[in-house]
Amino acid sequence: MMGRSNQVLSRVVRAGLGLASLLLAAAALAACGASGTPLPDPSLSPAGHAGLETMRSLGCGSCHGANGQGVDGLGPSLQSLLGSQTTLSDGSVVVADADYIRLAISDPEAQIVQGFGLPMPPYRLDEVDVDALLMLFEELE
Secondary structure, three states, rough: HHHHHHHHHHHHHHHHHHHHHHHHHHHHHHHHHOOOOOOOOOOOOOHHHHHHHHHHHHOHHHEEEEOOOOEEEOOOOOOOOOEEEEEEEEOOOEEEEEHHHHHHHHHHOOOOOOOOOOOOOOOOOOOHHHHHHHHHHHHHH
16 A cells, blocks of 8 residues: 555656656746847947847847846856857867857857756857847957
8 A cells, every 4th residue: 555655656746846847948948039138338339239239139138148147057148258268068168259159159059058058049140240249249248
């Protein structure tokens, strides 16, 4: 009798944990697709503002923070990113230069930043938008 109760309890607990995991994953994915609203920054150049608008229109702020500050577990910080050393999930270290940023935008699963396993969707942006994002990343502190 006790064995049957334990089996039932075990199934209930597993089902509850599975549901909780599913709900958490769904919430994280929904957040990445939502639109973050960056705050206006008078110190940004016109190109930096264009990058901020591109970031807002794509919903990047949901995972990278409205001002590029990053969101724990969802997306790394974009502040002081350009030119910095970035540790990847495989333990290697790369310089986050313009080529790295371009690859991260077009093929985000090519090099995943350590501590961030939720994949970013790939984007097909024109050079003007990518250059504006690069200018924004250069200006973010």
